[in-house]
Amino acid sequence: MDKTFSARNEKTTNRIRDGRVFDAVNITLLVLIMILILYPLYFTIIASVSEPTEVINGNVILSPKGFTWESYNMAFNEVRIWTGYRNSLIYMVLGTLFNLCLTIPAGYFLSKRELPGRQAVNIYFLITMYFSGGLIPTYLMVKSYGLLNQFWTLIVLNGISVYNLVITRVFFQNSIPNDLYESAFIDGASDYRAFFSIALPLAKPIIAVMALYYGVGHWNGYFTALIYVSKQTFQPLQIVLRSILLQNETMLTAVDPNSLDEDMVIALTRRAYLAFTMKYAMIFIASAPLLSIYPFVQKYFVKGAMIGSLKG
Numbered sequence: 001m002d003k004t005f006s007a008r009n010e011k012t013t014n015r016i017r018d019g020r021v022f023d024a025v026n027i028t029l030l031v032l033i034m035i036l037i038l039y040p041l042y043f044t045i046i047a048s049v050s051e052p053t054e055v056i057n058g059n060v061i062l063s064p065k066g067f068t069w070e071s072y073n074m075a076f077n078e079v080r081i082w083t084g085y086r087n088s089l090i091y092m093v094l095g096t097l098f099n100l101c102l103t104i105p106a107g108y109f110l111s112k113r114e115l116p117g118r119q120a121v122n123i124y125f126l127i128t129m130y131f132s133g134g135l136i137p138t139y140l141m142v143k144s145y146g147l148l149n150q151f152w153t154l155i156v157l158n159g160i161s162v163y164n165l166v167i168t169r170v171f172f173q174n175s176i177p178n179d180l181y182e183s184a185f186i187d188g189a190s191d192y193r194a195f196f197s198i199a200l201p202l203a204k205p206i207i208a209v210m211a212l213y214y215g216v217g218h219w220n221g222y223f224t225a226l227i228y229v230s231k232q233t234f235q236p237l238q239i240v241l242r243s244i245l246l247q248n249e250t251m252l253t254a255v256d257p258n259s260l261d262e263d264m265v266i267a268l269t270r271r272a273y274l275a276f277t278m279k280y281a282m283i284f285i286a287s288a289p290l291l292s293i294y295p296f297v298q299k300y301f302v303k304g305a306m307i308g309s310l311k312g
Contacts, residue, residue: 041287048072048280052273055280071281074274075244080232081285084240089289091236092218095155099214102160104207107168108199109191122169129162135227142228149231157224161217164210171206172199212294219290241282245275 047055051066059065075081109115110122132138147153176199184194200207222238229235235243 044280044283047277048284050277052277055277056273070274071277072285074278075281075285078240078244080235080240080244081237083232084235084237087234088219088237091154091221092215095218096211096214098155098159099161099164100207100210103165103168103210103214104200104203105195106160107165107206108172108195108203110165110169111172112191125162125165139227148228149234151234153228153234154218154221154225154236157228158217161213164213168206168210171203175206176202215293216290219286237286241286245279245282 043060046062046064047060048071049067049069050060050064051068052071054060054065110118112118115121133141142148142153142157147156180198181194184198189197220238221236222242225236225239229239232240
């Protein structure tokens with residue numbers, strides 16, 4: 001009896017010790033991953049407020065060197081920054097609303113197994129994930145519709161992401177009991193009434209996730225704007241930042257040093273150095289809105305993403 005009790009006690013002790021070792025390894029790995037993820041953002045912040053020469057010489061590692069706001073002052077003195085901010089906010093809000101108005105109803109109706117031709121429609125959407133018409137045919141099509149350099153260009157283009165549509169469809173299939181719909185249909189509700197009265201109120205997690213996905217996509221949108229929008233009036237923040245950085249980085253190459261006095265050369269050199277740290281300031285300027293929004297939708301994001309992907 002004593003031997004049996006001793007053996008069980010030893011097994012329990014070993015199990016507890018193994019659990020502690022496992023937890024210690026997990027915590028260590030998670031801390032390392034967290035550092036790898038957070039350090040680039042931290043370095044961006046400290047580099048943006050450091051003396052440019054210190055950053056260029058590689059002296060900025062863990063803390064700012066020669067604290068200065070020059071990079072931010074230089075960035076915010078550009079009127080185009082504010083125009084780009086305004087345009088990006090408009091594109092993000094209106095574009096996300098447009099995307100949700102297309103994606104959520106489409107995902108709901110494609111989740112209905114009794115929908116005629118449902119499988120063919122799903123295949124049709126999936127094909128577009130892997131094959132496209134190409135850049136030139138797409139450009140010609142957009143041009144034929146009169147969407148080049150228009151206010152609605154970056155809102156209307158890319159109305160639905162098929163990946164997001166699949167996640168939404170799986171959410172409606174697995175998260176809302178079919179009994180709720182059957183009860184509503186027995187009471188005389190139509191498919192549209194069931195969508196607005198049952199599906200939408202219960203779909204807040206996936207709506208928050210899709211809003212975050214589409215919002216981030218619109219805010220970070222770069223290539224589409226580069227191809228289809230050349231007017232500065234309609235350019236989003238990312239294109240404006242690119243233009244400012246290229247302008248500052250090529251400033252010295254466009255000037256003949258022999259035609260300038262020493263003070264002017266020093267001033268231009270200083271501005272070129274500031275352009276280097278200005279990149280970090282602009283990264284933070286462009287990222288700040290999304291970083292401030294994410295904590296408010298995090299709980300919906302985790303819940304909706306897990307339900308919409310793993311259960312499928």
